Structures are given as structure tokens and as C-alpha cells.
Amino acid sequence: MFTAKRLIRSFLIGVWFMILVFPIVGIKIIKRAPEFFYDRVFVIGIITFVLAMLWSWYFEVYKERGVSDGIFSKISQKCSALSEKVTHDKSTAMKLILVLFAAFMVLPLFTSMYQTTVYSLAFLYVMLALGLNIVVGIAGQLVLGYAAFYAVGAYTYGLFYQYFGLGFWVCLPIAGFITVIAGLLLAFPVLRLRGDYLAIVTLGFGEIVRLLLINWADFTGGNQGISNIPRPGFFGIELSPEGSTIYIYYLCLFAAIITIVIVARLINSRVGLALQALREDEIASEAMGIDLRKVKMAAFALGSCWAGFAGVLFAARNSYINPTSFTFMESAMILSMVVLGGMGSIVGVTLAALVLALMPEYLRAFSEYRMLIFGLLMVTMMIFRPQGIIPPAKRKYAPTALKNEENN
Amino acid sequence: MHSDKKPILEVKSLSKNFGGLRALNDVDMHILPKEIVALIGPNGAGKTTFFNCVTGIYVPTEGEVWAGREGEKLKKLNGVAPHDITRFGLARTFQNIRLFSTMTVLENVMVGRHTRTNAGILQAIFRGSHFKKEEQETVDRAYELLKEVGLEKHWKEEACNLPYGAQRRLEIARALATDPFLLFLDEPAAGMNPQETVELKELVLRLREQFNLSILLIEHDMGMVMSLSDRIYVMEYGSRIAYGTPEEIRHNPQVIRAYLGESEDA
Numbered sequence A: 001m002f003t004a005k006r007l008i009r010s011f012l013i014g015v016w017f018m019i020l021v022f023p024i025v026g027i028k029i030i031k032r033a034p035e036f037f038y039d040r041v042f043v044i045g046i047i048t049f050v051l052a053m054l055w056s057w058y059f060e061v062y063k064e065r066g067v068s069d070g071i072f073s074k075i076s077q078k079c080s081a082l083s084e085k086v087t088h089d090k091s092t093a094m095k096l097i098l099v100l101f102a103a104f105m106v107l108p109l110f111t112s113m114y115q116t117t118v119y120s121l122a123f124l125y126v127m128l129a130l131g132l133n134i135v136v137g138i139a140g141q142l143v144l145g146y147a148a149f150y151a152v153g154a155y156t157y158g159l160f161y162q163y164f165g166l167g168f169w170v171c172l173p174i175a176g177f178i179t180v181i182a183g184l185l186l187a188f189p190v191l192r193l194r195g196d197y198l199a200i201v202t203l204g205f206g207e208i209v210r211l212l213l214i215n216w217a218d219f220t221g222g223n224q225g226i227s228n229i230p231r232p233g234f235f236g237i238e239l240s241p242e243g244s245t246i247y248i249y250y251l252c253l254f255a256a257i258i259t260i261v262i263v264a265r266l267i268n269s270r271v272g273l274a275l276q277a278l279r280e281d282e283i284a285s286e287a288m289g290i291d292l293r294k295v296k297m298a299a300f301a302l303g304s305c306w307a308g309f310a311g312v313l314f315a316a317r318n319s320y321i322n323p324t325s326f327t328f329m330e331s332a333m334i335l336s337m338v339v340l341g342g343m344g345s346i347v348g349v350t351l352a353a354l355v356l357a358l359m360p361e362y363l364r365a366f367s368e369y370r371m372l373i374f375g376l377l378m379v380t381m382m383i384f385r386p387q388g389i390i391p392p393a394k395r396k397y398a399p400t401a402l403k404n405e406e407n408n
Numbered sequence B: 001m002h003s004d005k006k007p008i009l010e011v012k013s014l015s016k017n018f019g020g021l022r023a024l025n026d027v028d029m030h031i032l033p034k035e036i037v038a039l040i041g042p043n044g045a046g047k048t049t050f051f052n053c054v055t056g057i058y059v060p061t062e063g064e065v066w067a068g069r070e071g072e073k074l075k076k077l078n079g080v081a082p083h084d085i086t087r088f089g090l091a092r093t094f095q096n097i098r099l100f101s102t103m104t105v106l107e108n109v110m111v112g113r114h115t116r117t118n119a120g121i122l123q124a125i126f127r128g129s130h131f132k133k134e135e136q137e138t139v140d141r142a143y144e145l146l147k148e149v150g151l152e153k154h155w156k157e158e159a160c161n162l163p164y165g166a167q168r169r170l171e172i173a174r175a176l177a178t179d180p181f182l183l184f185l186d187e188p189a190a191g192m193n194p195q196e197t198v199e200l201k202e203l204v205l206r207l208r209e210q211f212n213l214s215i216l217l218i219e220h221d222m223g224m225v226m227s228l229s230d231r232i233y234v235m236e237y238g239s240r241i242a243y244g245t246p247e248e249i250r251h252n253p254q255v256i257r258a259y260l261g262e263s264e265d266a
């Protein structure tokens, strides 16, 4: 266990980690003067050293015993079994869905208003992640500026309300339409781009939209954004603040459910197959008669419209919006949900969106280290389960010829 | 081969430059209905480039490509996008296999039905009777085609898990799914063992009859080429150096020097 090489390595890792966390943990600005806390940094260094020792020792054992025996691969196998169960066994899946649905239906009765708004936001993330899942997970087009579409949706509601006094239900379809246009506008110039280049351009697009919202202050309200956006009406009845919070909660829940159903149907169709073929091999897709331009446009349009709807709901939920809600961090967060959940997997992405959106609330004590924990989670996942928590379910087909054979 | 049938493919002085390299130089070719034509030549002769120019993946530098179903007027295919050429009825396989590797065997063939089906986004969402009917027809047709190439047992597997020879046959099934009248096979026997090669030959002959196909194939296996083809074109350094029946090609001194001689040395 204590070989010299391992000791030195772990020591270096510990030192490196101390340097890394020093600015976050070791310095506090008190009354405009920095004060240094070396003891905390030292403790972190020691912990890291011990963990590094354990980690590399574990890997040695793990290697000796063969791949199938480690804790991590066991966890991975458990994940696979679970996903197998959820995606292939219809009755288990049904039970799970019913339990979840029932739980979410009664949730607002038992939780505080604050919790209710937190869950509403989590449902919006489900919509966002599933929308991005179409573009990135199914069609394989790496888009890094997805929050821009979210912003377009939210600002559509905000601005249409501010300038024309339009309400929530009118703005919802308008926002869907405008985000689709925005998606197509982005798709058009990037039709010939792939991989890294596409990622860079879409990243730029995200920043452009955000900067536009900040700097076109006369129109968008700049950094202040737009406030006093009304909550959606409930058949003309004025709702109390609590009532409307709960109402928004249910709207978000149903919007998420509708998203799940529609995205699942899209994936299991001719269009879905074409999108997936695009991800696998563009030249072969063309040779199979798929119009690359059309399919890419469809991917962007289908992906962006969910962000538009989610944006409107977000504006209604918060009743104010400003550009800080639509930064690159937001895009990265949504992308992480897709990657962690399992690219192309509806169940996985939904789950990951809920977990990642709710995690910060339940890990409030660690809020300073949120990004650290998050990064650790990402790295661990990429090493041990790169396909995501629950890889996509196989589509099911029943060739008639096969059925006839069975009957005979 | 002096039939009075009109050709379904006519290529007139096709050329393709890659920068300074002339990969295709003034190549002429025609193919008659239900003909099996072979295109042979040493590596780098420009055979795959010829395929790519005819199927629209490359834009030819000079020359014309005309094609049309039997009994119909030929249409000029220069400048037509690859997917439209496929829809028009020209299908192909690839020398370096290009399957949709993480999709199942059945799904690969189903993608081939894309141009012959039309359910769009709204139909996918609302799943009307037309959608369901079309979906089932696609599945059935794909399964049938898998039977044709002997892969129906593997329909649920991922394409990348198939053995090499089976992957080549899957590419053929996928190409057939587009309902072509002209099929381009780029080295279909590459990497196959002798047994598989014999089966492939029988498959090609059977498919021609069954689907009323004309076939252009690039192949290095001389036994297969000689026994399968009605006519053979020989290329070297981008130019067509000879064409004719297998018998004529066998005795063409230029061909023997350029190609057959070389491969006998190897």
C-alpha cells in the first residue's frame, strides 16, 4: 500500500489541491482587508492526500481483480439493471411513473411555498434538458448556447407584455414561434459546421443574445431587466399569491409531462430515425436520401421551441427577468443534464434534470462547494459511466412476418 | 451486347480535379437495363471518385451524368444534391463501411426508407392511422430486405456488432430500401472469406432479377468480376483504358500490363 511512488504522487496531489483551493477557502476579505486561514487549507491538503492514496490503491486492487469486480463497475451495473427495468419492463415503468406522478400532484399540499417554486423550476429544467436532448443527444449537434433560446422565450413574454399588454396564454405560442425562428436563424449559418466549430459558433450565439439583452437597454431594460410580469390568468379569476404559485407549479408540471410525451413520440418516428442517422454518419445519411439541411433545421427548431415555452413559464414564475438568468453557466448546466442523464435517453435526462436542479436546494450547507461537487460528479461519471445514468431505450418494432411465424 | 435497349446511365467525359491532381480524366460509361457492369483498376485509379461524382457526393469538374429508369427519358444529374439522386433511384454502398453503427440492424434499413415515406413532425406527434400504417410498412419492408440478404436473425442487434461480411450485406439491404433502379457497390467483397464471396455473387445475381436492378460494382476479386459481369470497364490513373466483355478484357494487352499483370506479381 505505501510504495514510495504512490506516496510522492499523493503528496503532490495534496499540495496541488491546496494551491487550487487556497483562493476560495484560504482567503476571506474582512473589512476590505484579506485575512488568511492556513489551517483550513492544510486540512484539505491532508484529506486530499489520504483520498489520493486510497484512490490509487483501490485502482491497483481493482485492476488485479479484473474490471467486473470494483465498486464503481458494480454501481454501473446496478444502473444498467435499473435502466433495463425502467425502459424494458412496461409494468415496472408504469408503476414508477404513476408513483412519481401522484407524488408530484400532491406535493404542493405538503411543502412550503418556497419549495413549490423550487420544484416548478426543476420541471422547467426537465423541459430545457429534453429540448437540448433532441439537438445534442439525438441529432448529435453540439450546441453550447442553449440558454439563448430560453432567454428569447422569457423576453418574448416580458416584452410583449410590456409593450402590447399581451397575456401569458397569448405569449406562449408566440414565444414558441419566435424561438423556432431563432433556432432556424442559428441553424442556417451553421449548416456546414460540425463538432468543435459548431460548439464555438453556438457558444458565441448565446453570448450575443445575452449581451444584446444587456446593452439594448432602451428596449429590454438592460441589466435591470423587466419586472412586474403578470402570472398567468386562471379563467379570469384573481388568484392569491399562494394560489398562483401553486397554479404555476401545476402548469410547469404539465408542461414537463407534455414535453416528455411529445419528445418521446418524435424520437420514435421517421423524423427521429433521420435525426439519429445524422448523428451517426452525415455522408451515409445523405446517401440514404436524407436532406441534411432539412433535418438539421428540424433538429434546431424542435430543440429550441421547448426552451421558448420554458422561458415564458420562467418569466411568469419569477414575474421578473434579467440577463443574469441566461448566462453560459445556464447552458452548461442544461448540457450537463443531457450528458449525465444519458445522451438521447428520455428517462435518464429527465431524472438528471430533476436531480441537478434540486441538488443545490438540498445541499445548501455545501453551497460554497457546489461547483466543486458538481465537477467531481462530472469527472467520476465520465470515467465510470460515460454513457450516462440511463442510456437510451431501444425502440421497439414488431415485424409482421415475425408475428405470423410465431402464430404458425 | 448489341441489344437495342437504351442505357439507364450515361456518363460523358467525366473529369474531377483535386487541386492539381486529376483523379478522373474524361471517363465515358453507359449501363443498360439489368446489366451488371464492373469497374476495375489498381488502387488510386479513381474508381471511388467516379462513384462519388455520379452519386452527387463530389461535384464533377467537367462532364455530364445522365440517368433514368428504363423506358423513361434520361435526366441530367450534374448539380443535383446527393439525397435527391438517391430519391431519383441511384443507391450505393461504401468501400469503408458507413453503417449507422449504434442503431440496430433493422433501423439501419428503415433509414433507407426515408425518401419513400413522408410522415412529418406533426404526424409523429399525433400518431394518426396514416402514421401507424406507414411505420408498420417501413418495419415490414425493412425486415423483408433483411431476409433477402440473410440477416433477419440479427435484426435486433446493433449494426457495429455484426461481423464484417454481414455489415457489407447490411449496407446492400439498406441501399435496396431506397427502391433504386441502379445500385453501386464499392468493393462489396473486400474482407470477405471465399465462402462469403461466393454467396455474395449469388446474392447479386438474385437481387438483379428480383428488383430489376442494374448494378455497377467496383471489385478486386478477379474471379468474381469475370464470372459476374456482363461488361467491364478498366481504369488507370483516372482514365478509362479499356472496356468490353470479360473475354475481351482478359485478352486486352493494355489491361494485362496495367492491372492483371501487376496483381499476378503480388
Ligand SMILES: Nc1ncnc2c1ncn2[C@@H]1O[C@H](COP(=O)(O)OP(=O)(O)O)[C@@H](O)[C@H]1O
Pocket: B018, B021, B023, B041, B042, B043, B044, B045, B046, B047, B048, B049, B050
Ligand atoms: N477528397 C479527395 N481529396 C483529394 N484527393 C482525393 C480525394 N478523394 C480521392 N482523392 C485522390 O484521388 C485518387 C483516386 O482515388 P480513389 O477514387 O479513391 O481511387 P480508387 O477507389 O480507385 O482506389 C487518389 O489519388 C486519391 O488520393
Ligand SMILES: [Mg+2]
Pocket: B047, B048, B049, B095
Ligand atoms: Mg476505392
